[in-house]
Amino acid sequence: MNTDTSARPDATRAASSRATGGDLGALLRHWRDVRGRSQFDLSLDAGVSQRHISFIESGRSAPGRQTLMDLAQALDIPFRERNTLLLAAGYAPLYPDGAWDAQAIPGVTRALGRMLRQHEPFPAVVMDRYWNVLMANDAAPRLFNRFIDMSARKGPRNMLHLMFDPDGMRPFIANWDTLAKSLIQRVYRESIGRVIDDKTRELLDTLLAYPDVEPAWKSLDTGDVTAESATPMAPSAMPVIPMTFVKDGAALNYFSMVTTVGTPQTVVAQELRIESMFPADDVTERRHLAMSGNG
16 A cells, blocks of 8 residues: 655546547547656657657557557556547557456455554545445444434446535535645546546536636635644644544644555545544644543
8 A cells, every 4th residue: 555645736627528539549649648748758668668658649659559559657647547548549458447346356355444444543445546445344333423414325326526515524514615725636646647537627626616616726726725724733743634524613633644545556546545534733642532432
């Protein structure tokens, strides 16, 4: 498992939206543009001659499957979009893709379940690339049910909608503006391959449609989401932006860490991530343990 908390934001569109007509050259040029790489840069990283790359992009040459995958690796193209690239070149997809279930990736599923259990009594969930909850430990619904009736929310439950919805957790988040800006930036920063695909863009549009959500938030740098709006419950000295939940005058401050699957071999495995919540201070830890019966 790889833990990543510092990926850079990137608001580019996914290559899958450019695959119309199976134009391999256009797809490859698109990904070079996404990554800001010249043909010369790509030739050095992939071990493929600049002339050959030029011929591929102009349609004068058809690359072998391994050459195409070398180019995709050098451009850090996500697995789902690598399959699109292969199809455009006339090859069968290389990376298995299917619905999430325990039978598809049983070893990974067992490992995820073990990680969720070991994080008790603090909340942890497994999400897909669109922030839909696939698995959760017992602590996650136990925490959120103290604020809202989680059973009333239809599945699949989406963590972003849970935080943005006025009928969800939003009324209980003391630093909601700061957190909302941060979450929107996380969508960009943690998107697979640092690329926003059409479905992720649709998710962002629905979040921006909630009341009092500023369209400009999606263009903020992460540096703008800092201590300028800090409250006593979100001190500027903290190295992270906490989620500050308040009910009956009691504040609970959490921060999260995101874990991804290391060396994935399938589309679904690459797109999974675990969100683990931790108390951001000693007071929250004591209150949380008391609430969960572990105090």
